[in-house]
Amino acid sequence: DIQMTQSPSSLSASVGDRVTITCRASQSISNFLNWYQQKPGKAPKLLIYAASSLQSGVPSRFSGSGSETDFTLTISSLQPEDFATYFCQQSYSAPYTFGQGTKLEIK
Amino acid sequence: EVQLLESGGGLVQPGGSLRLSCAASGFTFSNYALTWVRQAPVKGLEWVSAIRNSGSSTYYADSVKGRFTISRDNSKNTLYLQMNSLRAEDTAVYYCAKVSGDRRGVSWFDPWGQGTLVIVSS
Numbered sequence: 001d002i003q004m005t006q007s008p009s010s011l012s013a014s015v016g017d018r019v020t021i022t023c024r025a026s027q028s029i030s031n032f033l034n035w036y037q038q039k040p041g042k043a044p045k046l047l048i049y050a051a052s053s054l055q056s057g058v059p060s061r062f063s064g065s066g067s068e069t070d071f072t073l074t075i076s077s078l079q080p081e082d083f084a085t086y087f088c089q090q091s092y093s094a095p096y097t098f099g100q101g102t103k104l105e106i107k
Numbered sequence: 108e109v110q111l112l113e114s115g116g117g118l119v120q121p122g123g124s125l126r127l128s129c130a131a132s133g134f135t136f137s138n139y140a141l142t143w144v145r146q147a148p149v150k151g152l153e154w155v156s157a158i159r160n161s162g163s164s165t166y167y168a169d170s171v172k173g174r175f176t177i178s179r180d181n182s183k184n185t186l187y188l189q190m191n192s193l194r195a196e197d198t199a200v201y202y203c204a205k206v207s208g209d210r211r212g213v214s215w216f217d218p219w220g221q222g223t224l225v226i227v228s229s
Contacts, residue, residue: 001169031211031213032212032213032214034215034216036152036216042221043202043218043219043220043221043222044144044152044202044216044219045217045218045219046215046216046217046218049207049213049215049217050209050211050213050215055217087151087152089152089154089215089216091208091213091214091215094154094157094166095154095166095168095169096142096154096157097154098151098152098153098154099151100151101151101152
């Protein structure tokens with residue numbers, strides 16, 4: 001199975017900050033990498049697919065980059081509604097594993 | 108608007124069975140693969156199972172293989188997850204999601220339903 005490791009596990013930041021979350025795959029997955037946002041009590045929401053494609057309706061302050069084993073999710077200027085937990089997920093091969101999550105909290 | 112609505116969750120004893128349903132609307136159901144993902148309390152996301160649009164191929168996580176069965180009824184726009192031999196560690200919110208993809212084979216889950224809670228306890 002492909003293991004997905006996110007860092008950091010938690011992060012405190014302020015409104016307006018630029019934030020980067022990292023996801024590393026245990027083997028090369030090309031660009032088969034997606035990012036999701038989850039708020040408490042809600043279902044996950046797709047932000048980025050295929051490593052760098054922005055899902056329709058998602059604000060342009062979110063961006064994704066990377067390939068093979070190393071990927072990043074960047075939020076260019078944090079907004080109050082961005083405080084949530086973020087998960088990466090590989091769709092290269094089953095089982096389609098997720099990272100453990102990064103909880104983004106208000107400083 | 109694409110919508111997915113799970114149902115069928117509840118409290119079940121260890122060793123028991125439960126069938127989850129996911130009713131879909133707003134898209135051509137028979138054209139898309141579908142998947143189940145679960146989330147144990149205060150835990151991360153775990154992919155559980157997936158099924159191709161025709162139902163001809165199914166996929167399972169090792170943790171549920173042999174106990175869970177995914178199926179779909181394209182005439183009813185409904186996805187199912189039959190869960191047998193349930194264990195305490197199966198306690199989680201179960202989400203269904205529509206699977207989309209591109210020409211290179213990259214796939215992603217969007218949207219997700221609101222989830223249904225399964226509690227396995229005596």
